[in-house]
Amino acid sequence: MLRLQELFPHPIIQGPMAGGASTPALVAAVSNAGGLGSLACGMLSPESMLEKAWEIRQACSLPFAMNLFVQKTPSPSAQEIQQACELLQPIWSQLGMSDLPVPTKWCEDFDAQFEALLNVSPAVASFTFGILNQAQIQQLHAAGIVVIGTATHLAEAQAWQELGADAVCLSGVEAGGHRGTFIGQQEAINFTTLELLAQAASVLRSPIIAAGNIVTGEDVVVALSAGAQAVQMGTAFLVTHESGIHPAYKLKLLTTTSDMTRQTRAITGRYARGLDNQFMQLMATVADQVPAYPVQNALTAAIRAAAGKSNNTELMSMWCGQGIARARPMGATELMHNLVSHLTMHMA
Ligand SMILES: Cc1cc2nc3c(=O)[nH]c(=O)nc-3n(C[C@H](O)[C@H](O)[C@H](O)COP(=O)(O)O)c2cc1C
Numbered sequence: 001m002l003r004l005q006e007l008f009p010h011p012i013i014q015g016p017m018a019g020g021a022s023t024p025a026l027v028a029a030v031s032n033a034g035g036l037g038s039l040a041c042g043m044l045s046p047e048s049m050l051e052k053a054w055e056i057r058q059a060c061s062l063p064f065a066m067n068l069f070v071q072k073t074p075s076p077s078a079q080e081i082q083q084a085c086e087l088l089q090p091i092w093s094q095l096g097m098s099d100l101p102v103p104t105k106w107c108e109d110f111d112a113q114f115e116a117l118l119n120v121s122p123a124v125a126s127f128t129f130g131i132l133n134q135a136q137i138q139q140l141h142a143a144g145i146v147v148i149g150t151a152t153h154l155a156e157a158q159a160w161q162e163l164g165a166d167a168v169c170l171s172g173v174e175a176g177g178h179r180g181t182f183i184g185q186q187e188a189i190n191f192t193t194l195e196l197l198a199q200a201a202s203v204l205r206s207p208i209i210a211a212g213n214i215v216t217g218e219d220v221v222v223a224l225s226a227g228a229q230a231v232q233m234g235t236a237f238l239v240t241h242e243s244g245i246h247p248a249y250k251l252k253l254l255t256t257t258s259d260m261t262r263q264t265r266a267i268t269g270r271y272a273r274g275l276d277n278q279f280m281q282l283m284a285t286v287a288d289q290v291p292a293y294p295v296q297n298a299l300t301a302a303i304r305a306a307a308g309k310s311n312n313t314e315l316m317s318m319w320c321g322q323g324i325a326r327a328r329p330m331g332a333t334e335l336m337h338n339l340v341s342h343l344t345m346h347m348a
Contacts, residue, residue, distance in 0.1 A: 001205065001206070001207060002146065002166045002167060002206075002207055003207070003229075004036075004167065004207055004209075004229050004230045005229075007036065007063050007123060007124065007146065008031065008034060008035055008036040008062070008063055009034040010033070010034040010035050010336070010339070010340050010343070011220070011224060011228075011229060011230035011231060011343075012030070012035035012036070012220065012230065012231060012233065012336065012339055012340075013035060013036045013038060013065070013169075013209060013230055013231065013232040013233070014026065014027065014030040014035060014036070014037045014038055014232075014233060014234075014237045014332070015038060015177075015211060015232045015233055015234035015237065016038035016039060016040035016041075016042075016065065016066075016067030016126060017040050017177065017234055017237070017238060017243075017319075018040040018041075018042045018043045018067075018069075018177075019040070019043065019245070019317075019319070020244040020245055020246075021040070021234075021237070021238050021243045021244055021245050022037075022038060022039055022040045022237075022243075022244075023242055023243065023244040024039065024052050024053075024055035024056045024059065025059065025242045026237060026240065026242035026243055026244070026332050027039050027056050027060070027064050028055075028056050028059035028060035028064070029242055029331070029332035029333050029336070030237070030332055030336060031056075031060045031062040031063060031064045032059070032060050032062060032333070033332070033333050033336035033337065033340075034336065034340065035336055036063060036064065036065055036124060036230075037056070037060075037064045037065070038064065038065040038066070038067050038124075038126060038232075039052055039053065039056060039064065039065070039066050039067065039122075040067050041066050041067055041068050041113060041116075041117070042067065042068055042069035042108075042128075042129075043069075043107075043108065044108065044113070045108055046108070046112045046113055046115065046116035047116075049066065049113065049116040049117065049120065050116055050119065050120060053066065053120040053122065063122070063123030063124060064122055064123065064124070065122060065123070065124035065125065065126050065148070066117055066120060066122045066124075066125055066126075067125070067126045067127065067128065068110070068113055068114065068117060068125070068126075068127055068128075069107075069110075069127075069128060069129040069130070069294075070110065070127050070128070070129050070130030070131060070132060070182075071107060071110055071129050071130060071293075071294065072110065073106060073107055073109060073110070074106055074107075074292070074294065074295055076106075076291055076295050080291055080295070081102060081291075081295075081299075083289075084290055084291050084295065084296060084299055085100050085102065085299065087283070087286050087289060087290060088100050088299060088300060088303065090282070091279065091282055091283075091303055091315065092302070092303055092306075094315075095303065095306045095307065095310075095312075095315065097306065100299070100302060100303075101302050102299070103298040103299065103301065103302075105298070106294050106295055106298045107294040107297075107298065114136065117140075117145075118139060118140070118143055118145075121143050121144065121145060122145065123145070123146060124145065124146045124147075124148060125140055125145050125146070125147055125148070126147075126148035126149070126150065126169065127147070127148070127149055127150060128150035128171075128178070128180035129150075129178070129180055129182060129270070129293075130182045131149060131156075131159055131160060131163060131182060132147075132149075132163065134163070134164075137163055137164050137165070141164070146166045146167070147164075147165045147166050147167075148165065148166065148167045148168070148169050148209065149163070149165040149167075149168055149169070150168075150169045150171055150180035150211075151168050151169065151170055151171065151180070151196075152170075152171050152172075152173075152179055152180050152181045152189045152191070152196075153181075153183070153184070153189050153191055153196070154196075154199050154200060154203065155183050155184075156180075156181070156182060156183050157170060157200055157204055157206075157208075158203075158204070159183065160206070161204060161205060161206045165206060166206070166207070167206055167207040167208070167209055167229070167230075168200075168204060168206050168207075168208060168209065169209040169210075169211050169232050170193065170196040170197065170200055170208055170209065170210055170211065170228075171193075171196075171211040171212055171232075172191060172192045172193030172194070172195070172196055172210075172211065172212030172213060173189075173190045173191060173192055173212065173263075173273075174192060174193060174212040174213035174273075174321055174322040174323065175193070175211050175212035175213070175234065175273065175321050176234045176235045176238065176261070176273050176274065176319050176320040176321030176322075176324070177234060177272055177273065177274075177319045177320075177321075178268070178270050178271065178272040178293075178319075179263070179270065179271040179272065179273075181271075186265070186270065186271040187263075187265075187271060192212070192213075193210050193211065193212035193213055193214065193223065194222070194223075194226060196210075197210055197223065197226040197227050197228060198226065200227070201226065201227030202227075207229040207230075208227060208228050208229055209228060209229065209230045209231065209232050210223040210226070210228035210230075210231050210232070211231065211232035211233070211234070212321060212322075213321055213322050213323045214231045214232075214233050214236070214323070215233065215235060215236045215321075215323035215326040215327055216236075216326060216339075216342075217338060217339050217341070217342025217343060217346070218342070219231075219323070220339055220342070220343060221342070221343065221346045221347060224343075224347065234320075234321060235320050235321035235323050235324055235327050236323070236327050236335060237332060237335065238250075238253065238320055238327065239253055239254055239327045239328070239329050240329070240330060240331060240332040240335055241329070241330065241331045241332070242331065242332045246308050246311075246316065248308075248311040248312075248313050248316075249313060249316055249318050250329075252275060252313045252318060253275065253318065253320055253324055253327070254327075254329055256275065256324055256325055257325060259322055259324070259325060260275055260276050261273050261274060261275055261276065261320060261321065261322050261324060262274075262276050262280065264280045264283070264284070264287055265287050265288070265290065265296075266279075266280065266283030266284065266286065266287035266290055266296075267279060267280065267283065267296070267297075267300055267304075267317045268293050268294070268296050268297035268300065268317070269290055269291050269292040269293035269294070269295060269296030269297060270292065270293035270297075272317070272319055273319065273320070273321060273322070274317055274318045274319040274320055275318040275320055275324070277313060277314045277315070277316070277318060278314035278315060279303075279307075279314065279315045279316070279317065300317075303315055304316055304317055
């Protein structure tokens with residue numbers, strides 16, 4: 001069985017965060033501090049994956065991870081697109097625009113991204129939204145890449161284990177960003193991180209990584225004591241200085257005093273947790289009518305970009321986890337230092 005500690009000394013993984021948060025600077029800072037930084041590549045072109053991996057390697061010679069969404073490129077009908085645009089048009093008009101533009105591309109081609117991943121050959125590759133096939137996992141292992149699969153319930157964790165993944169990341173319902181669910185209905189799978197750990201600890205042979213609502217050193221200790229070999233933290237790193245999110249989004253996250261997050265499928269077509277805002281509220285009644293990810297995600301991209309230009313946080317997507325009120329702004333190195341100091345004191 002893989003011991004993650006042989007790859008990186010401290011049991012802390014900075015979660016991959018698509019949409020700009022996990023910059024090469026953030027990934028390098030976390031790996032340099034003895035954790036595992038992860039570059040989110042789900043929305044990156046193969047060229048951009050190579051470029052960013054190169055930037056990481058300029059700043060860090062230690063292991064880091066790259067993360068992909070396992071997905072097929074969809075081909076929605078013209079009618080589906082028209083219906084989806086009609087649902088979004090009022091919001092687009094609210095921004096003072098005429099017709100919502102239809103993107104020419106719904107997502108990056110997974111096979112091309114996978115090829116780029118093999119080219120870079122990072123120490124670790126993690127996957128979400130789906131599961132690989134035998135040939136793909138063999139290619140990764142042949143390249144010496146450690147594979148982490150994301151699971152939101154036990155059947156998914158077992159599927160990754162059967163496939164031969166080296167570790168499984170159990171993602172609780174409290175986690176920020178998209179649900180990784182690929183077996184069953186996303187809205188029906190609502191296990192918390194600690195519930196997942198309790199279910200999996202005695203059943204899974206693979207090393208377990210716990211994700212969801214782990215923000216402080218105390219949280220890390222609880223997850224490790226419940227059977228995790230490492231933790232994956234997103235929200236805590238989202239507000240670090242190196243995180244590349246829009247400044248208005250970061251400010252909003254940092255001024256939140258209570259738990260104002262919820263899950264919605266309305267913005268991207270896949271359930272995701274973020275700060276409640278007008279975008280979520282306006283779309284609430286039609287959330288079950290929007291096309292599945294990545295079509296809705298591509299269609300709302302123009303709205304989110306326009307909202308970003310005008311610093312309008314009400315029409316952005318502000319993904320974050322339930323632990324947001326406990327996250328503090330600081331450099332990623334300082335956050336790592338704080339977490340490791342706490343661990344050293346409490347896990348001796
Ligand atoms: C803004 C944001 C974007 C995310 N993007 C990804 C992603 O691209 N791939 C992935 O596997 N997980 C993604 N996640 C999940 C994180 O990697 C991590 O597992 C999760 O944030 C842990 O829960 P926490 O937010 O409570 O710390 C994202 C999370 C956030 C907050």
